[in-house]
Amino acid sequence: MKRQPTIQDVATLANVSTATVSRALNSPDRVRETTRDAVQQAVQALGYTPDFGGQALASGRTNTIGAVIPTMDNAIFARALQSLQEELTTMGVTLLVATSQYDPEREEQQVRALLSRGVDGLILIGQARAARVYELLEGRAVPYALLWTTAPSGQQLSIGFDNSAAAAKLVTQALQLGHRRFAMIAGITKGNDRARARVDGVRATLADAGLTLEPPYLVEGSYDIEQTVGIARALISLPEPPTVILCGNDVQAAGVLKAVRQAGLSVPRDVSVLGFDDIELATAVDPALTTIRVPHRRMGRMAAHLLIGWIKTGQRPDSVQFDTDLIWRASLGPPPA
C-alpha cells in the first residue's frame, strides 16, 4: 500500500489543528459547521481514514463492535443484526460480523481475530462455548453480550429469551387440540444451547402429559430445507406417523411442509407442523407456519444500548429476558380423526 494520509495531512489541508480534526471526526457536534465541512472536504480529498492505532490510543476505543454469529444463511440472525447495526450507526459505531458455521473452534478463531482488530465489545450467540473463550474475554476485560439465551449465573450479560419455555408453549397448544403423537426435528444440539433448551422444553411438557419423545420421533438435523425434507419423509412414513411435527426452527418447518406436499398429504389435515423464530419464511410458505415469534429486533436494539453503555461506563448492565409469543397460523390444526 502507498503511504496513508495522516491526520496531520488533513489538518494542514483544512488549515486547522490536528485536535480540531480529531474533534470534527469524533464529536462533530462540538465543532462549527464550516470547520466540520472543511475537515470533511480534506478527508475526502486525501482519502484519509482514521488510523486504527492512533485512534485507539487517543480515545481508548475503536468505535467498533464485533459480532460472531453461527451463520448468515436463512436470515435467522439477520433481523437482529440489522436492528443492532441501525442502533450502533446512530451512535457512530461500526459493526463487524464474522460467522462460525456453528463450529466452536471457528467461533474462537473469529473472536480472537476480532479482538486483535481491536473491537470495543463483542456480541456472541448463545452460552455454550469453551471456558477459555470466556476467560479470554474476562481477562482482557472486553464487554460482551450473549444473545438468544439467558445466561444462568447472572455473571454475564445476556439479552434473550427462554427457549425452553417458548418451545413448551407450542406443545401445550398442540396438546389442547388433542394431539398425542408428537415428533420433533431439532437443530443439532451439540454446542447449541438454544437447540438443546427447545428439546428440553418440549420433552418436559410432554412428560407432564404422560408422553415421551424418543427416537425415531426425535431427530436432530441441520437448519436446512433440503436436508429436513429427507428427515420429514422418514417421519411421515413411520407405521404410526406423528400427528404433529415440531421443528427446531422455521427453516426446518418449511422442509417438512415440502415433504408433506411431495407425499401427497396435506397440512394441517394429515399432520400439523410447528416452527420456531417467525422469520419471513414463516408466512411465505403455504400454509403459513404456527411458530414462536423470537424478539429479533428488540434483542438487537437492546444489545446495542447495553453493550455501548457498558463500554462507556465500565459497569456491566443487568441481563434482559424478553417474552416470546406463540403465533397461530394455518399449519396447526386438530389431529386427523
Added chain:
Amino acid sequence: MKRQPTIQDVATLANVSTATVSRALNSPDRVRETTRDAVQQAVQALGYTPDFGGQALASGRTNTIGAVIPTMDNAIFARALQSLQEELTTMGVTLLVATSQYDPEREEQQVRALLSRGVDGLILIGQARAARVYELLEGRAVPYALLWTTAPSGQQLSIGFDNSAAAAKLVTQALQLGHRRFAMIAGITKGNDRARARVDGVRATLADAGLTLEPPYLVEGSYDIEQTVGIARALISLPEPPTVILCGNDVQAAGVLKAVRQAGLSVPRDVSVLGFDDIELATAVDPALTTIRVPHRRMGRMAAHLLIGWIKTGQRPDSVQFDTDLIWRASLGPPPA
C-alpha cells in the same frame, strides 16, 4: 481494558524466541509440532491475540478481508459469503462483514471503517457508487473485487454475471409460451446497477418482440415479501392484468405468490410468476419458482482466490464472468386462455 499480553509474553512462557512464536502463528507448517503446541498453549494460557499493529508491520498484512454487502436479510448474499469465508478460512484469512442497507453513504462509511481497521482487501457488491470511493481504494492501493456485476471498463476486478442477459432469458421463455401482457416488480434501481440491468434486459427483450413495459406494469419496490404483496395486489387488480409477473428477485416473487393466493387466484393458471437468484426460498414456496440461478458459491470461491492472489502478487487478476441458468419450475406456465 487491561494490558494485553504481548508476543514477548508468549515467547517467554513457551520458552522460544518471538520469531518462533510469529512463525508458529503465521506459518504453522514451518515449525515442529512440539513447538507449535507449546506456542499454542502459551497463547491460550495468556489469552494472547496477535496485535494488529505489530502484525501489520511485520508482514505488511492483517490477514483480514472486509466485505460490505447491502443486507443480511433474505439470504441473498449469504451463500456467496459463506463460500467466500470457507475458502478464506482454508487460507488462514478472516472475513469481516458490514452492511450498507442499500445506502451509498453508509456503504462509504463502512468501507472507511474497514480500511481503518486495516483490511488487506475488500469485497463490494455491484458497481454503482461514488467515484471518490474508487479513488480512495485506488489511492490507497487496496485490492478490491466487485461481485454480482461485470465491471465495464476492464479497469476493475469484477466477479459476476450479466444481469441483463439473465433477465432476458426469463422474458424469452415467457414469450415462447405465448405471454404478451408482462409486468415487472423491480428492485429499487437507484444506486443498484444489478436491479437496473435486470430491468434493461427485460425491456430490451420485450422491445425486440414489439412490446413495451411502462408503469403501471413496471413498478419498483424493496426486496421485502410484505411490501411486494401490496404491489402485486394492485397489478392483478388492473383492468387488463398481466399474465406474467417478473420480479427483481425471489423474495419479491414469494410476495407475488402470496398476493395471488390471497386474491383466490392460482399460479400459474391465472398468472405466471418469475423470480431471480434461486435462493432456498425459491423451492420452499408453492408452486416453486421459475428463476435465474445466480452462481452464488462460484462467485464466493472465485473472489477468495482472485483477491488473495492480488494481495500476494500485487497483480490485479482478470475479471471473471459466470453464466447463469434459467431454472424452470411450476410457477411458469402458458397464459390463461
